[in-house]
Amino acid sequence: MVRFQNVGMRYGLGSEVLQDINFELPLGSFHFLSGASGAGKSSLLKLIYLAHRPSHGLITLFGCDVTIAKRRELALIRRRIGVVFQDFRLLGHLSVIENVALPLKIKGENWDRISAYAAELLAWVGLQDCIDASPLTLSGGQQQRVAIARAVISKPEILLADEPTGNVDDAIALRLLYLFEELNRHGTTVLIATHNENLMDRFDHPRLHLAGGELSGPFGGSSRPAETL
Amino acid sequence: MVRFQNVGMRYGLGSEVLQDINFELPLGSFHFLSGASGAGKSSLLKLIYLAHRPSHGLITLFGCDVTIAKRRELALIRRRIGVVFQDFRLLGHLSVIENVALPLKIKGENWDRISAYAAELLAWVGLQDCIDASPLTLSGGQQQRVAIARAVISKPEILLADEPTGNVDDAIALRLLYLFEELNRHGTTVLIATHNENLMDRFDHPRLHLAGGELSGPFGGSSRPAETL
Amino acid sequence: MFSGRCDLALDADPARRLLPWLVAMIVYLAGLSLAGMMSLGAAVERWDTGLKGTVTVQVPPGAARASGGAMEKLLPILRKTQGVIAARALGKAETAALLEPWLGKEALGADLPLPRLIDVTVGTDPGPDLKALAAALSAAVPGTMVDDHRKSLDRLIAFVRSVELVAMAIVILVALAAVVTVLFITRTGLAIHREGIELLHLMGAFDGYVAWQFQGQALALGLKGGAIGSVLTVVTVAALSYMAGAVGAGLLPRLDLGLTQWLVLAGVPLGVTAIAMITTHVTVLHALKRLP
Amino acid sequence: MFSGRCDLALDADPARRLLPWLVAMIVYLAGLSLAGMMSLGAAVERWDTGLKGTVTVQVPPGAARASGGAMEKLLPILRKTQGVIAARALGKAETAALLEPWLGKEALGADLPLPRLIDVTVGTDPGPDLKALAAALSAAVPGTMVDDHRKSLDRLIAFVRSVELVAMAIVILVALAAVVTVLFITRTGLAIHREGIELLHLMGAFDGYVAWQFQGQALALGLKGGAIGSVLTVVTVAALSYMAGAVGAGLLPRLDLGLTQWLVLAGVPLGVTAIAMITTHVTVLHALKRLP
Numbered sequence A, B: 001m002v003r004f005q006n007v008g009m010r011y012g013l014g015s016e017v018l019q020d021i022n023f024e025l026p027l028g029s030f031h032f033l034s035g036a037s038g039a040g041k042s043s044l045l046k047l048i049y050l051a052h053r054p055s056h057g058l059i060t061l062f063g064c065d066v067t068i069a070k071r072r073e074l075a076l077i078r079r080r081i082g083v084v085f086q087d088f089r090l091l092g093h094l095s096v097i098e099n100v101a102l103p104l105k106i107k108g109e110n111w112d113r114i115s116a117y118a119a120e121l122l123a124w125v126g127l128q129d130c131i132d133a134s135p136l137t138l139s140g141g142q143q144q145r146v147a148i149a150r151a152v153i154s155k156p157e158i159l160l161a162d163e164p165t166g167n168v169d170d171a172i173a174l175r176l177l178y179l180f181e182e183l184n185r186h187g188t189t190v191l192i193a194t195h196n197e198n199l200m201d202r203f204d205h206p207r208l209h210l211a212g213g214e215l216s217g218p219f220g221g222s223s224r225p226a227e228t229l
Numbered sequence C, D: 001m002f003s004g005r006c007d008l009a010l011d012a013d014p015a016r017r018l019l020p021w022l023v024a025m026i027v028y029l030a031g032l033s034l035a036g037m038m039s040l041g042a043a044v045e046r047w048d049t050g051l052k053g054t055v056t057v058q059v060p061p062g063a064a065r066a067s068g069g070a071m072e073k074l075l076p077i078l079r080k081t082q083g084v085i086a087a088r089a090l091g092k093a094e095t096a097a098l099l100e101p102w103l104g105k106e107a108l109g110a111d112l113p114l115p116r117l118i119d120v121t122v123g124t125d126p127g128p129d130l131k132a133l134a135a136a137l138s139a140a141v142p143g144t145m146v147d148d149h150r151k152s153l154d155r156l157i158a159f160v161r162s163v164e165l166v167a168m169a170i171v172i173l174v175a176l177a178a179v180v181t182v183l184f185i186t187r188t189g190l191a192i193h194r195e196g197i198e199l200l201h202l203m204g205a206f207d208g209y210v211a212w213q214f215q216g217q218a219l220a221l222g223l224k225g226g227a228i229g230s231v232l233t234v235v236t237v238a239a240l241s242y243m244a245g246a247v248g249a250g251l252l253p254r255l256d257l258g259l260t261q262w263l264v265l266a267g268v269p270l271g272v273t274a275i276a277m278i279t280t281h282v283t284v285l286h287a288l289k290r291l292p
């Protein structure tokens, strides 16, 4: 599903934020990604959702080498990945439900087919009353839940969540993780970057740990570690 | 210091987010503010830092009724309040140290007097290496720490922090709270809105709790509850 | 619920309501300059061709009196000359009418002696050798002059041509202003909506999907502004045309435009719109290509 | 380290590099229209005052011959008339020079009889009763005409005035365009920097502190664009002036401007800058007043 081989990454001309990362996320795995603030968790996710290119090394997504993929292929790969951004990135001039439905709209799907599902999803994250509001009028935690609904609506094959519970209380955080587990049961590969030790402790999923630009942890969950490939 | 009497608040023509809030924060007190996502924590803080006006009731800051204060007086009151916004609100085109120094610059202070102190503060929150970077190139947790440094640099008489530890790990969160306690010891009145039960448990400060638009808790910390005023 | 394809709310920006007026003003200025240029051009053209085919032979009154039957001597010479198509002596009334604007009716009514004039129609390709002709004619009747009207008008035409150049420069400048304005608007739009664009890109939107949102707006903007500007232009040109007609000053170029020229004017808003679309397309795709 | 007072990086926006050129074009168009308007106005003025003070009395050649000593009869009448300041009979050479443009050198060289002309300088307040004068003169010498030059020029002046009106409309329009552009820029700036503005406000910045950041930028923008536009205007006007001078067409208005008029032209960029500053100030303060 996702395979990194000797991947390094830097921003502009700075020093390498990530060095020599090797790992594989098999189909249907569920991982946490931990690390101190500034360790490079978001950077690692950016590489997977193709917002940034590695400075060296090989990244394979869905069996496709992303460094040689064409622009249009990259767009199609991006559609198979759902992302919860650390800073939400909601569009303030669209209503909540339009924000949530955006990934499907980009795929060219019909609004009628979308809207019922989007509303159901919003109810699940506890936002049934805010469907037609602007995200700008929502509280921090509500915005975060909209971002999560948007990331999962297209039933992505890979779900990347960056600190998805930083602005909600523990009860909602648990509920959101159950949602991720539900998706995972249906085949989605999940990777969640978080600082919340408490939350990670409650779930029995393998943890990847970033420190000093290097990744350690039980790679691959139920599968072999990437080094041996 | 801060006193609310029968304060209600609504956004636009919506229903009341806060109803009949009564409390007082005495000089030098330290409170946590808890409540579910969307309960109105950020809204309550907005009333204190004068970003929003109450729909009814009386708010007194530094002994001054804010509904009748002149525009210029309000600006001067704002300068005595430091705020950590839930969404940071850093200016991307300024460097980190310029962002941190902004409150002092607005007061018209001299750059030379400012810069040494700003650098020291940034070192305290662990950002000595990012002084001249743009906030846009920082990780989520780093941005949050810049926002905190900016809120405290002018040694405000009131410090309001909205979910100031949502993007940092527990070790840094503790360090930040020690910073707030240090300020509090020097006389700053502190109010911190947070979901982090763990963190609140570690400190022995009174908690205000928001639910259903109403506030409950041991008002005033070491002082009398506001109801009896 | 979804309003078309506008994920970026480019039209929600309050400043955008001003933009059609900016475009309208550009179209108006361009249209006015173009109309002025074309009508000047048409006037010059008229003078030019009107004069090209005729030459006037003038016999001063004294000379005419001195050599009796000047006309009879001159006309045969003219008719024999190669390149001369027709030569016709003007009667007294015609001559008086021609001179009236210069001398006034009353002067002519008095006994002012008039020169005799011969109106000569010449071919242009090849034309007659006017110098040789003049020599031949003044040999026959001393004092006879050949006036091909050119000298007196060449200076005027040169000036008008330079005014035309200025008008053309203004048209080019205004087109440039249109490009700069559209570039500015597009880049501002890109700056305002940078995050939205990046988001759409990261969700897997194709470049065309994003570019179209900007282009569609440019189209609407260009058409709306163009329509306003065109109406203003037409009204102004028509009013000027009417005023010039009422004044009836034959000396001055009239603002009467042919069908082609009205079509060219109609092309101005379409041109501005096209410029807007193309500029937008190039700018947006250029910006998108920077995203990985 | 702090670059002046710019907390909002209004100039960091890449689109902003285009703005001085937009302003320059506005200044250029306004300047050109103004220059054209003023030189037309000056020409009309010249014609007007040049004509107001003089009246020409014309005695046709026949009449002059018929009543011997026409001058001796007419001059005393003129000098007695109220409002006439001076009356001077023109010599043959002067008359020929005056008529040359109409009749050509050669015609005058021949024995064309010339009318006799008297150049009369009249007061304007009160002027002489020209009708009564004409009657008195033609009673003394039949055929004498009084020409106050007005009729022939009034039509031309009317047309030129209408062209002037159009030029003025363009100046006003361009000023409007300047206002709209500045409004657009300011509002766009407000939209882009809304969060920054709100932040400064919440930190306790006074309204003037925030407004100044925008105004300072408008000032810089106006001055830079104004300078470019002014240079372009001066170069163009000078070039046109030179061309018109080279052509030497006395009929056409020359682009020669007096000191005052150059000062007015110099005022254009300052005016645009002032408009920019004021518009910005009003817009920003208006937006700020909405914040609690």
Ligand SMILES: Nc1ncnc2c1ncn2[C@@H]1O[C@H](COP(=O)(O)OP(=O)(O)OP(=O)(O)O)[C@@H](O)[C@H]1O
Pocket (backbone or CB within 6 Å): A011, A014, A017, A035, A036, A037, A038, A039, A040, A041, A042, A043, A044, A086, B136, B137, B138, B139, B140, B141, B142, B167, B168
């Ligand atoms: N756009 C950028 N340009 C330059 N440097 C960047 C950029 N984004 C992040 N960095 C730097 O890269 C490092 C890793 O950042 P990253 O956002 O990946 O950390 P993180 O693990 O997500 O931290 P956090 O938990 O605080 O969000 C940081 O030192 C940061 O300063």
Ligand SMILES: Nc1ncnc2c1ncn2[C@@H]1O[C@H](COP(=O)(O)OP(=O)(O)OP(=O)(O)O)[C@@H](O)[C@H]1O
Pocket (backbone or CB within 6 Å): A136, A137, A138, A139, A140, A141, A142, A167, A168, B011, B012, B014, B017, B035, B036, B037, B038, B039, B040, B041, B042, B043, B044, B086
């Ligand atoms: N600008 C606004 N306009 C309209 N409604 C708003 C606005 N901001 C917040 N609200 C509404 O007010 C309620 C309280 O929001 P508030 O941001 O105060 O919650 P909160 O307690 O801070 O929640 P969180 O912990 O998720 O940040 C929410 O229901 C929200 O939808």
Ligand SMILES: [Mg+2]
Pocket (backbone or CB within 6 Å): A041, A042, A043, A086, A162, B139, B140, B141
């Ligand atoms: Mg991060």
Ligand SMILES: [Mg+2]
Pocket (backbone or CB within 6 Å): A139, A140, A141, B041, B042, B043, B086, B162
């Ligand atoms: Mg909040």
